[in-house]
Amino acid sequence: MDRPESVSELADALRQGGYLADRGLATALFVAFRMHRPVLLEGEVGVGKTEVAKVLAAIFGRRLIRLQCYEGIEVNQALYEWDYARQMLHIRALSQQQIADPDAVDKLFGPKFLLERPLLEAVRAGDGAVLLIDEVDRADDEFEAFLLEVLSDFQISIPEIGTIKADSPPLVILTSNRTRELHDALKRRCLYHWIGYPAPDRETEIVLLKEPGVGEALTRKVVAAVNRLRELDLAKPPGVAETIDWARTLHFLGETDLGQAAASDTLGAVVKERDDLELVRDNLADITSGG
Amino acid sequence: MAERDRIVRLLVRFGSELRAAGLAVGSGDIMSYCAAMTELDPADLADLYWAGRTVLVCRRDDIAGYDRVFRRFFLGDDDQVAELLRLNAAAASQVSQSALVIPATDPGSDEPGEEAVLGLMASGAETLRHKSFAACTPDELAAVRRIMARIRLTPPQRRTRRTRPARRGSVPDLRRIVRRSMRMHGEPAELCWRGRKVRPRPLILILDVSGSMADYSRNLLQFAYSARRAAARVEVFCFGTRLTRITRELDHRRPDDALARAARTVFDWEGGTRIGASLESFVREWGRRGLCRGGIVVICSDGLDRGDPATLAAAMERLARLSYRIIWLNPHKGTDPAFRPSTLGMIVAAPHVHLLLSGHDLASLEELAALLPSLN
Numbered sequence: 001m002d003r004p005e006s007v008s009e010l011a012d013a014l015r016q017g018g019y020l021a022d023r024g025l026a027t028a029l030f031v032a033f034r035m036h037r038p039v040l041l042e043g044e045v046g047v048g049k050t051e052v053a054k055v056l057a058a059i060f061g062r063r064l065i066r067l068q069c070y071e072g073i074e075v076n077q078a079l080y081e082w083d084y085a086r087q088m089l090h091i092r093a094l095s096q097q098q099i100a101d102p103d104a105v106d107k108l109f110g111p112k113f114l115l116e117r118p119l120l121e122a123v124r125a126g127d128g129a130v131l132l133i134d135e136v137d138r139a140d141d142e143f144e145a146f147l148l149e150v151l152s153d154f155q156i157s158i159p160e161i162g163t164i165k166a167d168s169p170p171l172v173i174l175t176s177n178r179t180r181e182l183h184d185a186l187k188r189r190c191l192y193h194w195i196g197y198p199a200p201d202r203e204t205e206i207v208l209l210k211e212p213g214v215g216e217a218l219t220r221k222v223v224a225a226v227n228r229l230r231e232l233d234l235a236k237p238p239g240v241a242e243t244i245d246w247a248r249t250l251h252f253l254g255e256t257d258l259g260q261a262a263a264s265d266t267l268g269a270v271v272k273e274r275d276d277l278e279l280v281r282d283n284l285a286d287i288t289s290g291g
Numbered sequence: 292m293a294e295r296d297r298i299v300r301l302l303v304r305f306g307s308e309l310r311a312a313g314l315a316v317g318s319g320d321i322m323s324y325c326a327a328m329t330e331l332d333p334a335d336l337a338d339l340y341w342a343g344r345t346v347l348v349c350r351r352d353d354i355a356g357y358d359r360v361f362r363r364f365f366l367g368d369d370d371q372v373a374e375l376l377r378l379n380a381a382a383a384s385q386v387s388q389s390a391l392v393i394p395a396t397d398p399g400s401d402e403p404g405e406e407a408v409l410g411l412m413a414s415g416a417e418t419l420r421h422k423s424f425a426a427c428t429p430d431e432l433a434a435v436r437r438i439m440a441r442i443r444l445t446p447p448q449r450r451t452r453r454t455r456p457a458r459r460g461s462v463p464d465l466r467r468i469v470r471r472s473m474r475m476h477g478e479p480a481e482l483c484w485r486g487r488k489v490r491p492r493p494l495i496l497i498l499d500v501s502g503s504m505a506d507y508s509r510n511l512l513q514f515a516y517s518a519r520r521a522a523a524r525v526e527v528f529c530f531g532t533r534l535t536r537i538t539r540e541l542d543h544r545r546p547d548d549a550l551a552r553a554a555r556t557v558f559d560w561e562g563g564t565r566i567g568a569s570l571e572s573f574v575r576e577w578g579r580r581g582l583c584r585g586g587i588v589v590i591c592s593d594g595l596d597r598g599d600p601a602t603l604a605a606a607m608e609r610l611a612r613l614s615y616r617i618i619w620l621n622p623h624k625g626t627d628p629a630f631r632p633s634t635l636g637m638i639v640a641a642p643h644v645h646l647l648l649s650g651h652d653l654a655s656l657e658e659l660a661a662l663l664p665s666l667n
Binding site (some may be wrong): 007023024027028030031034035037039040042070071072074082084085087088091092094095105108140177178179180184187188190191192193194235236275 | 315317319320323326327331337338341342344348351452453466468469473478575579582605
């Protein structure tokens, strides 16, 4: 498939790729496809923000280009860099062989010595790629301003080579965990979608899709328990990824039911904070009861 | 064609309704919305809703407002409960406004001429410096604020992962080496280095605005405003019974406007105090997301907590682990060097506080400003 024709078609394709998207997310992605706009996905940890980019790349046969952001990321690491070591060796080789080439310097700053980094790679690849800019909130705000420039016209100028422009821009997905508020200008440039926790039925469906081996009864119990955990006011409420992990762990241990003992033994798969663990252990009977 | 016109008109009207409800919706956004709807089915309510939400809303906090307007506009649903809530909120903000009077820093028209004021201020500056905020008259407070605006806060520096050219450093600067060696016919004659950059640590101010602190907190708000203007990475929160973030409200050019806006946002002026619960919600909602990681947290409160001391102890412990240094300003400390915290809240918090200052007058705030850079 090249590009989706309707929202429902996109949702179906995602489902076949192993990702259950609700109407809102599917609409946001569809609009992004048609209007060539980046999508900014925000949401709690572990609700599948990164996953959606991977699945999109897989189902549309595009290359996934990932730019993982971190504090102190620099333009060189996102855009391009000259391969200085090779340039230096090349210069040495030229001078040792006494080759007088008038174009030597030009060649030195040619495509041969250019190291492509994710953003340049994505602009070159155009609509043959899905560009995932992951955890953009971790990069510093100067980097954001730079991203803004690239995302607005998908055009990169390299002084020594010229301007490289994407004929049709790649699909861009940005994710943020909201460790800090992103700049409004960047948000304006993007479509925005907040991914919340899925409803219990959908979450059950997601777990079954990801881990077909786990029985439905057990899955329902796990999902119900996780939903109760989310109500508990934990410091770090479990995401969908944790639900899947928990179901997988229980299944791996050969459990078919979520009893108190089994839950207590495998709690490390869902609750990953000491204070939370104490709170959960006190309420374990409540959490595992019912389905 | 006429059909399309009608739809566009409708969408534009919807956009202005959203704007009236306080969402930042520009014409460009409405154009995008219309463009999105040409790809979708305008007769489908779900498409209308989701396309609008993804294009027009760019902040999670705005989603509720969008939902309300959408419901009213497209479903003709006058949500009584929501209306009631809004009225309540409006009433509450009126109350808090009347409870909070911040004397303006701009001298009014009935005040003496500029020169007279300046003269008075200069002579009074030294006395003002050591006069407790609680004992100042409104005019003196206005003067104090003007002096306060000149205090520059420079948080200590931390090293970042970024590098910059340096005389001596840890990483060879290949880019410069290559450029220079081209000048020397490819002979790398000289080694250049890059060193790690430094940047100021974030500064987080958490101000107590409860009844027992009211005389001081107004001035601290001004202090927060000046701090926010001086350094980029400053976050400001207020609390009485609950925590409110006022960083955005303080981003206003005119100090009086900024303070008035911040005051409107805070609902619990001069109410009770729940330090523990407020700090806990700070840690939970902001601290854990990395807002105060490696930062300096300045808490200003007298430690009169009406909540459970265990909550405060736990919150302080987590805060101490999340941040770099915690400074506590307690106006009751005054200038007494032998001051020992006597309130339960202060005793509980003390083990996690690196520095206890008073912050009750100008001199003590200047002391804080002077101490900040040396906290590394």
